[in-house]
Amino acid sequence: MLALNLLLVMLAAAAADLTTERNLPSRNLDIRALTRVEGPVMVLRRTHHTNSYHRCLSAKKVQKYTDTQFQYELRSRYGPTPNYDYIKDSVTVYLYQDYRGNYGARYYSSITGLHVQLQLKEKDAHNVCFVLWVTNSDGNNGCELLMKVSAFQGIIPLACARFYEQYCGAKSIELHRSDCEYR
Secondary structure: OHHHHHHHHHHHHHHHOOOOHHHOOOOOEOOHHHHOOOOOEEEEEEOOOOOOOEEEEEEEEEEEEEOOEEEEEEEEEEOOOOOOOEEEEEEEEEEEEOOOOOEEEEEEEOOOOEEEEEEEEEEOOOOOEEEEEEEEOOOOOEEEEEEEHHHOOOOOOHHHHHHHHHHOOOOOEEOOOOOOOOO
């Protein structure tokens, strides 16, 4: 009986640590605010794929094909120190409208083999930080906290920091390092 109680407590604790879309506000913001950003955007932290060896993740718009189709370069370092190589993935991002008229995004990564859907949940007034909900085709979903590289001085704007803290409470992986090179 003690073993069963211990198992139930452990399962409850593990479940409490998960971020699910149900915990987030149902409203989505328009992700076109993110597609208007010039220059690279870095991923500071995320709650999905927390066992990854990738660090220094960034996304940079390379080309705009139409108002709803873009070419992005995704870049990451596969390892914790500068000795490791950076990996690039060129993806085509497609925007779609949700039932409220806001736009989300989706793409396929040939590096990870995942179909990815992005919903913008929060941003600051100056469009330098963004919190996304990421739905991955492998079911490992979660939040991402992004910042415009040129605006990052080590401080996350309050709107994004507060939202991430309040709604993305699962285990996070810190992806930004001081020795990251963003291009």
